Amino acid sequence: MITYKLCSENDLDPMFEAFTKGFSDYMIKFELTKEQFKNLFLGIEGNRFEYSLLAKDDFKPVGIMLGGIKTYDGLKTLRCGTLAIDPDYRRKGVAQELFNRHHSIGVKENCQQLFLEVIKGNDKAIHFYLKQGYEIKNDIFYYQLKDASLLNDKETNSYMIKSISFENVNDFYHKHDDKHLNWQNDFDYQKQIKEMMYYGSFDQDQLIGVLSMTPNGKIFYLFVHETFRRKGIATSLLHFAKSKANFKSINISVTHKPDLMSYLEKQGFVLQSISQHEMYVSL
CATH class of the missing domain: 3.40.630.30 (Gcn5-related N-acetyltransferase (GNAT))
Incomplete structure (x- = not known):
């Protein structure tokens, strides 16, 4: 049975495991240590344990959605810092449930918008976010x-x-x-x-x-x-x-x-x- 919970600092190990597994087949390879993951994604990137979600199948981490809140472009904003699902658990509703709970956090915290970035060409992810009501507003060029x-x-x-x-x-x-x-x-x-x-x-x-x-x-x-x-x-x-x-x-x-x-x-x-x-x- 898959369960979902808000994260705490005690969940760093399973969060890192879910992140690593979820991005194991991603178009950009992440090679981060647990400490690097914490310093980047739960530090500079602005995600917080209390706004992040973890999915587990019994004791096995199978999905993660990081979240951070701040005023962005004048609006209180909940950003999805990452959404990663174990490849064996995709198309089983895990991403949808994580998003539903992410959305609820935004409403509970009186946020005015949800926000995320997604790589162009990641069509499955883009299609999923469009289904959730997201709209493409800007592009980032490197x-x-x-x-x-x-x-x-x-x-x-x-x-x-x-x-x-x-x-x-x-x-x-x-x-x-x-x-x-x-x-x-x-x-x-x-x-x-x-x-x-x-x-x-x-x-x-x-x-x-x-x-x-x-x-x-x-x-x-x-x-x-x-x-x-x-x-x-x-x-x-x-x-x-x-x-x-x-x-x-x-x-x-x-x-x-x-x-x-x-x-x-x-x-x-x-x-x-x-x-x-x-x-x-x-x-």
Whole structure:
């Protein structure tokens, strides 16, 4: 008999077992230790034990649905951090029951929407989510500059670049941009990454461009005030970051932002074959 329960910290072992088994045949291979699983999926990703669900057949973990709640794009949101079912237990209603309970958590917690990401091409999963009432609202695209030394030469300009704080970048975003960021790039996510580097470009005392980036070359946020674009500021920020961390490649994920995507392509970044849908359902 299959039973379902809300998770607690005592369930880490069966949660990890269910996750590992459920993703054993996935199109992207996960090779995580239990500690890495905990730190990523129950840490930075924002999932919480109390909003996550575990399915068991007697004592055997057969399914898991992780959940996390926060205000996202101004709405209280329950996100599905992952849904994984043991291959031997698929098409037996396990995913549907986990989703029903996930939905109930959202209602109980007065959430305004449910949210998840799914890889394009995972047609079975997409079809399942559409049946649950989700709609595709945005796409996430992944770009890579495989050799960071190929970054275009920075243009000569008089703008000063220096390290700034998380608060500086966050305030700049809300004042000058404030558009949708995918979950893994938003500022709640950034704040949890201890090694994050924050740099700003200044016109005298005015902050005109910002960069959030990790030392391994992952960009989380890059934005230049519209008045100061096409002056080499974004490229100068990247060169400055490279001088501090000497990363070998540069990676970035973006939702549909034509100006940024055009800039990346001119810089030689290559659009990767994997992309994701962002799917939502209102409560």
